[in-house]
Amino acid sequence: MANVKVLVAKPGLDGHDRGAKVVARALRDAGFEVIYTGIRLTPEQIAEAALQDDVNVVALSLLSGAHNTLFPKVVELLKEKGLNDVLVIGGGVIPDADIPGLKAAGVAEVFTPGTPTGNIVEFINANVK
Amino acid sequence: MNIVEELLNNHSRLALSKGITAVENEYDNAVEIMTKIYPHTGNAYVIGITGPPGAGKSTMTDKIAKEYRKRGKTVGIVAIDPTSPYSGGAILGDRIRMMDLMSDEGIFVRSMATRGSLGGLSQKAGDAVKLMDAYGFEVIIVETVGVGQSEVDIVKTADTTMVVVIPGMGDDIQAIKAGILEIGDLITINKADREGTDKLNIEMEMMLELNPEHVSWRPPINRTIASKNEGIEAVVDSIEEHKAYLMESGKLAEIRQARIKTEVVAMVNDRVNRYIDKNVVETDDFGKTVARLSTREIEPYSVVEEIVINVLK
Structure with missing residues (x-):
């Protein structure tokens, strides 16, 4: 009985968590175990929580514009901790122009506003290790 | 990675x-891991925290963990949240109250979903506690909502059990009075x-007064405002007093032996249940038997007798 575990987190100084909560609920309804960690977290806190809960997926949400710094930092810290199989995905108000850079930094996919939550579920199911 | 080696000798958090x-996913290596770490367990002091939803258990756990850190102890936490019976998914939100513990190497928090009752959540949570124990955590807190038999079972396996209640719950308090309140070695009004x-304090006093079991240890009632860290020191003092009482009276050894007995019985039951599921319930014959039962062609008592005789053969 191996359930997919997803950590939903908001790095940085951004208190807008409705999107993250909607995604968390949708993932739960899709049968995932969602660890919801709340707002204003450091990349270190997120990576450590991912290690302790041995999650399969880290889903980052950010609306403050700091995604180019914080998303890659989380990816880097996960690797440092030996979590090499964790799928990292991101979402929020992220300009299209930034997406290739984020993907190059190890973020598997970026979901921008308007994405049906079903797409996120599908992506996780198709790519989780 | 050699999980046992890394966990015991290299203090690897990833291995833990x-x-x-x-153990949670019942991987093939789970039994081997547990077999090897078992001799290294039995050193941690286990605290169970339970209470109704919204009582502040996670916040309380966070604050108690910090208080123990101040007192020089390392703390492992197993935080359990319910699985949705509809989707099989879960939102594990206990960690949200504990995120600032993430920067402390002396603390390890694991979230667990209740999943199905089959397979024994209490067994899995118990194994998680043992792994933290073998790793070397001195205090282990198991936090779970106090509804449902499996959750009560988990908390009952603790050395000290604390029930958290809050004022203004009206009939809900009446409902839990008969249940989880009775298992509390400590009662905390958050x-x-x-x-x-x-x-509420008076009601709790009255309830304790009426319980004839509280002769040598009467559960203290503490008041806290966990979100403001008020009253937490007194709660930890009470836990330590209970621990001292258990040790001096020799009850700790008794509790732990009873716990081992419960665990082994549960493990045996689990194996037997799985065997029966696989070899009886999931067979075509059994389906046919149920169909014949529903038309009253046969009756269940001799069916059961036959199954038991076959299984025990």
């Missing part, structure tokens, strides 16, 4: 985490700045 995943605290 992977070990818990192995959110004690709210109206109704004194009344």
